[in-house]
Amino acid sequence: MFILPNLNEWNRQSVNVMQAMLGMISPNFRMVTLDHDGTKWLIGFVLEIVNAEDCEELNDFEAEWEALQDDPTPCxxxxxxTAESLPMPHAPKRALYRRREVVLIQD
Incomplete structure (x- = not known):
């Protein structure tokens, strides 16, 4: 069934993602996004490089996020x-975390 979440659900899931992320963000994390495709939540993580410690944190994140749900929630x-330039996401996708990055302008 294709159902878009209302604003309260978006806000609740945004807070749930941020709560589940507490203490996990390292300098390797570039951006964390929240989106919904009509059937499930899409939580995106962009890291600069593969790192075993960050991979372990991401596995822990899944359990933390699921524990914050009242009911089974498809996700x-x-x-x-990537180390490439990251555009800001377009609505309704939300950037919940974005690392400060210096953009070098070449002449």
């Missing part, structure tokens, strides 16, 4: 690795 956790 897909998406992890990508």
């Amino acid at each position: 897909d956790f998406q992890i990508s690795y």
